Amino acid sequence: MNSTQIPKRTFDAVIVGGGGAGLRAALQLSQANLKVALISKVFPTRSHTVSAQGGITAALANVSDDNWHWHMYDTVKGSDYLGDQDAIEFMCRNAASAVYELEHMGLPFSRLDNGKIYQRPFGGQSQNYGGEQAIRTCAAADRTGHALLHTLYQRNIAARTQFFDEFFALDLIRDDEGTVLGVVALEIETGEASLFESRATLLATGGACRIFRHSTNAHINTGDGLGMVLRAGLPLEDMEFWQFHPTGIPEVGSLISEGVRGEGGYLVNKDGEKFMTRYAPNAKDLASRDVVARAIAQEIRAGKGCGEHGDYVHLKIEHLGAEKIMERLPGIRELSMQFAGADPITDPIPVTPTAHYMMGGIPTNMHGQVVSPVRYGPEEPAPGLYAVGECACVSVHGANRLGGNSLLDLVVFGRAAGQHVIEYLRDNPYPRPLPQAQVDKALARLARWDKPKGTETVAGLRDEMQRIMQDHCGVYRTEALLKEGLAMLDKVEARLPDAALSDHSRMFNTARLEALELDNLMAISRATLVSALARTESRGAHTREDFPKRDDDRWLRHTLYFQQDDQLDYKPVRLKPLTVDTFQPKERTY
Amino acid sequence: MRFRIYRYDPESGAAPFHQEYDLDYDPKGKKVLDALIAIKDTLDESLSFRRSCREGVCGSDGVNVNGTNVLACITPLEGLKQPIEIRPLPRLGVIRDLIVDMAQFYQHYRAVKPYLINLDPEPENERLQSPQERAELDGLWECILCGCCTTSCPSFWWNPDKFLGPAALLQGYRFIADTRDQSTNERLDFLEDPYRLFRCHGIMNCVEVCPKGLNPTAAIGKIKSLLVKRAL
Numbered sequence: 082m083n084s085t086q087i088p089k090r091t092f093d094a095v096i097v098g099g100g101g102a103g104l105r106a107a108l109q110l111s112q113a114n115l116k117v118a119l120i121s122k123v124f125p126t127r128s129h130t131v132s133a134q135g136g137i138t139a140a141l142a143n144v145s146d147d148n149w150h151w152h153m154y155d156t157v158k159g160s161d162y163l164g165d166q167d168a169i170e171f172m173c174r175n176a177a178s179a180v181y182e183l184e185h186m187g188l189p190f191s192r193l194d195n196g197k198i199y200q201r202p203f204g205g206q207s208q209n210y211g212g213e214q215a216i217r218t219c220a221a222a223d224r225t226g227h228a229l230l231h232t233l234y235q236r237n238i239a240a241r242t243q244f245f246d247e248f249f250a251l252d253l254i255r256d257d258e259g260t261v262l263g264v265v266a267l268e269i270e271t272g273e274a275s276l277f278e279s280r281a282t283l284l285a286t287g288g289a290c291r292i293f294r295h296s297t298n299a300h301i302n303t304g305d306g307l308g309m310v311l312r313a314g315l316p317l318e319d320m321e322f323w324q325f326h327p328t329g330i331p332e333v334g335s336l337i338s339e340g341v342r343g344e345g346g347y348l349v350n351k352d353g354e355k356f357m358t359r360y361a362p363n364a365k366d367l368a369s370r371d372v373v374a375r376a377i378a379q380e381i382r383a384g385k386g387c388g389e390h391g392d393y394v395h396l397k398i399e400h401l402g403a404e405k406i407m408e409r410l411p412g413i414r415e416l417s418m419q420f421a422g423a424d425p426i427t428d429p430i431p432v433t434p435t436a437h438y439m440m441g442g443i444p445t446n447m448h449g450q451v452v453s454p455v456r457y458g459p460e461e462p463a464p465g466l467y468a469v470g471e472c473a474c475v476s477v478h479g480a481n482r483l484g485g486n487s488l489l490d491l492v493v494f495g496r497a498a499g500q501h502v503i504e505y506l507r508d509n510p511y512p513r514p515l516p517q518a519q520v521d522k523a524l525a526r527l528a529r530w531d532k533p534k535g536t537e538t539v540a541g542l543r544d545e546m547q548r549i550m551q552d553h554c555g556v557y558r559t560e561a562l563l564k565e566g567l568a569m570l571d572k573v574e575a576r577l578p579d580a581a582l583s584d585h586s587r588m589f590n591t592a593r594l595e596a597l598e599l600d601n602l603m604a605i606s607r608a609t610l611v612s613a614l615a616r617t618e619s620r621g622a623h624t625r626e627d628f629p630k631r632d633d634d635r636w637l638r639h640t641l642y643f644q645q646d647d648q649l650d651y652k653p654v655r656l657k658p659l660t661v662d663t664f665q666p667k668e669r670t671y
Numbered sequence: 672m673r674f675r676i677y678r679y680d681p682e683s684g685a686a687p688f689h690q691e692y693d694l695d696y697d698p699k700g701k702k703v704l705d706a707l708i709a710i711k712d713t714l715d716e717s718l719s720f721r722r723s724c725r726e727g728v729c730g731s732d733g734v735n736v737n738g739t740n741v742l743a744c745i746t747p748l749e750g751l752k753q754p755i756e757i758r759p760l761p762r763l764g765v766i767r768d769l770i771v772d773m774a775q776f777y778q779h780y781r782a783v784k785p786y787l788i789n790l791d792p793e794p795e796n797e798r799l800q801s802p803q804e805r806a807e808l809d810g811l812w813e814c815i816l817c818g819c820c821t822t823s824c825p826s827f828w829w830n831p832d833k834f835l836g837p838a839a840l841l842q843g844y845r846f847i848a849d850t851r852d853q854s855t856n857e858r859l860d861f862l863e864d865p866y867r868l869f870r871c872h873g874i875m876n877c878v879e880v881c882p883k884g885l886n887p888t889a890a891i892g893k894i895k896s897l898l899v900k901r902a903l
Binding site for chain 1: 717777797798815
C-alpha cells in the first residue's frame with residue numbers, strides 16, 4: 082500500500098495523546114468551534130495521567146500564607162537552575178487560575194473545613210524564598226490524576242471533541258520547508274493506516290520511562306511523540322535528565338506518592354534511623370526528589386537497606402492512624418497491600434528510587450510551539466507543530482521536577498498551546514500540498530514488520546535495552562558506565578533489523594504495536610545515553626560521580642540531541658523571567 | 672502453571688476456541704497480567720489483550736478469570752485454581768482474544784451526561800463545598816470505567832442496549848450527588864425509565880466484582896429513592 086491509497090481525513094488540528102495535556106488542549110480548540118481530532122492509542126482515561134496521585138501545585142494560600150513568587154522560586158531552585166525562568170513564571174503565575182478552572186469544571190477536590198480546596202505539603206516547597214515549609218499542593222485524596230483526567234475527558238464529551246480512540250500515530254508529515262502537515266496513524270482495531278491532514282499538529286504523547294527496567298510508568302509510556310520528532314529531523318532537549326522517584330515499590334515499580342511524606346510519613350533505614358535528617362537537615366523527608374532519591378541510594382549502598390537483599394528502605398505512616406490514612410491516602414494503602422503485601426496502617430511500605438519522569442523532551446516555547454535551531458537562532462518554531470506535557474521540554478522542570486508541578490504543567494501549557502493553535506490557524510488558513518514521499522516513509526515503517534522471518538524478537542531486544550538503561554543510566558552515573566552502556570546499546574540496536582514478528586495479522590495486532598513502540602524506546606535510550614555522557618557535571622537528577630559538582634560556567638545550558646550522527650548542540654538557559662527579577666543560580670541545599 | 676485462554680482471531684474465519692498454555696513461572700507476588708505478558712513475550716506473540724497502568728487505576732484490563740470479572744493487573748496468581756481460565760468480559764462483542772468492544776459501555780456512560788452542569792457565572796476562586804458535602808462523592812468518582820460491573824450484571828446481559836448498567840448509573844449519581852451540579856431534575860427525568868434505571872433488580876453482582884470496592888447498587892438505590900421523593 083502507498084500514500085495514494087490510504088484514506089485521508091482532514092482537520093483544523095490534530096492532537097496526538099489523550100492524557101491531561103492533550104485533553105486540555107483539545108478542550109480549548111473544541112470550545113473555539115474548530116474541527117479537532119484527538120488521536121490516542123488507548124481510550125483516553127487509560128492514559129498515564131490517571132496514575133498521578135499526590136496533587137497539583139498552586140499557591141492558593143488556602144492553608145499556609147503563599148504566593149506564586151515563592152512557588153516560582155521553589156521551582157527554579159528545584160530545577161537546579163536549569164529551568165527557563167520565563168516559562169516557570171508563566172506556569173506559576175497561571176497556576177491558581179488553572180486550578181480554579183479545574184474546580185469549575187467539576188474536579189472533585191478534597192476540601193478543607195471552610196469549604197476551600199484541600200492542600201498538602203510537598204517536597205521542595207517553601208514560604209518566603211526558602212523559609213518554612215509551604216502547603217501548596219491541591220489534592221483529590223491521593224487520586225488527583227484520576228480526578229483530573231476524568232474531569233477533562235468529561236468536559237471534552239460535553240464539548241463534543243472528536244476522538245479517535247485506539248489509533249496509533251506512526252509519523253509526522255513534514256514538508257521541505259519544515260512545516261508539519263499532519264500525521265500518519267494506524268487504526269489499531271482494523272490494522273489500517275490513514276492520513277490525518279491538519280494545519281496544526283499537537284503532540285501530547287507523555288513520558289517514556291519504559292526505557293528502564295523498573296519504572297513507575299504505565300506500559301504505554303513509550304515516548305512515541307519523541308520518536309516521531311527525532312525521525313522528522315528535530316532535536317530533543319535535556320534527555321539526560323530523568324527523575325528517579327524516591328519511593329517506588331521495589332521490582333513492580335508502582336508509585337508511592339510524595340503526598341505520603343507530605344501527610345507526615347518518613348523514611349527509615351534498617352536500623353530504624355530517620356536518615357533524611359542527615360541529608361537534608363531542614364526539609365528532611367520533604368527535600369527535593371533528586372536529593373531524597375540519592376539519600377536512599379546512599380543508604381542502600383552503605384548496607385543500611387532493609388530486607389533480605391538490603392535493596393530498599395522503609396516508609397512509615399502507622400503514626401498517622403487508620404482514619405487519616407483511609408481518608409487521605411486510600412489509593413496508596415491499596416497499592417501497598419496489592420503490590421508490597423504491606424498494610425501501611427500497621428506495617429512500613431518498602432520503597433526504592435524508581436524511574437518516574439522525563440524532565441527533557443521535545444523543545445518548545447511557552448506557547449507549546451516546537452522550537453529548534455534553524456536559520457535565525459536557537460529557538461525557531463517548526464510551523465504547525467506543538468508539544469505539551471511530559472513529552473515536551475518547555476523547560477519548567479529543568480534538571481529536577483518538583484512534585485505537583487507535572488499536573489500543573491499539563492493544564493497550564495495545554496491551555497496556552499490550545500490558545501496559540503487557534504491564533505496559528507487564523508494566520509495560516511490554507512492547506513499546503515502534502516509531500517507523498519513522507520507518507521510513504523511512514524508506511525514503510527509499518528510494512529517493515531511484515532518481514533516473515535527473523536532471528537530476534539521484539540520482547541527480547543526490549544528487555545536487553547531496559548536492562549542496559551537500568552544498569553548504566555540510573556541514579557548514579559560515570560563516564561565508564563555510560564560508555565559501556567552506549568556500546569551495549571549499539572549492539573542491541575544493530576540487531577533490531579533482524580527482528581521479526583510471528584504474528585502478521587492486521588486486526589488489533591498488539592505485537593506489531595509493541596514493535597513500533599520499540600523503535601521509539603530505542604531512539605530515546607540512545608538520546609539519553611549520548612546526552613548524559615556529554616554532560617560532565619552533576620545537576621538535579623543527573624548525578625555524575627566523576628563530576629560531583631554543578632558547573633554553571635560550562636553547563637548552565639540546555640542539551641539538544643539530534644538523531645543524525647548523534648549530534649549534540651546546546652542553547653542557553655533563559656534566566657530572564659517575564660516580569661520579575663532573575664533568581665541567580667546559587668548553591669542548592671534543603 | 673497451566674492456563675486456558677479464550678482465543679478468537681477475526682481474520683481466520685475460525686470459531687473462537689480455548690487454548691492451553693503451560694508457563695514455567697513462579698507465581699509468588701505476581702498477578703494475572705504478569706502471566707499474560709509472560710505468555711505473550713515467550714510463548715505466543717499473537718495472544719492479545721489490553722493493558723496500561725498495571726496497577727489497577729486505568730481500567731484497561733478487565734477480564735474474566737475462573738468465572739469472575741477482575742482486573743488482570745491486581746489479581747494475584749497465587750491461589751487461583753488451575754488451569755486458570757481467562758476469558759473476555761461477558762456479553763460484549765469480542766474484537767480479538769481478550770479484547771472486547773466497549774462502544775456500548777461508553778455510549779451508556781456518555782448518555783448520563785457525565786459532566787458538571789452549572790450555569791451560574793464562574794466565581795473568582797473555587798466554589799465552596801464542605802467536607803461533608805464532598806464526602807457524598809466518595810465511592811462514586813473513583814470509578815475507572817473498567818466494565819467489570821456492567822458486564823457481570825444479568826440485567827445488562829438481557830437488555831444491553833437499553834439498561835444503562837451499574838457503571839453508567841454510578842456516574843449518573845456522582846453528578847446528582849455533587850452539590851455544585853444544578854441539573855438534578857433533568858438527570859432524574861432522563862433516568863426515570865423502565866429500562867435505563869429500573870432494570871436494576873438489586874442482584875448486586877456489580878458490588879461483588881468492583882475492583883475498586885465501589886457500590887453501584889447503593890448509588891442506584893439512592894437514585895430510586897430520589898425519584899420516589901420527587902413524586903411525593
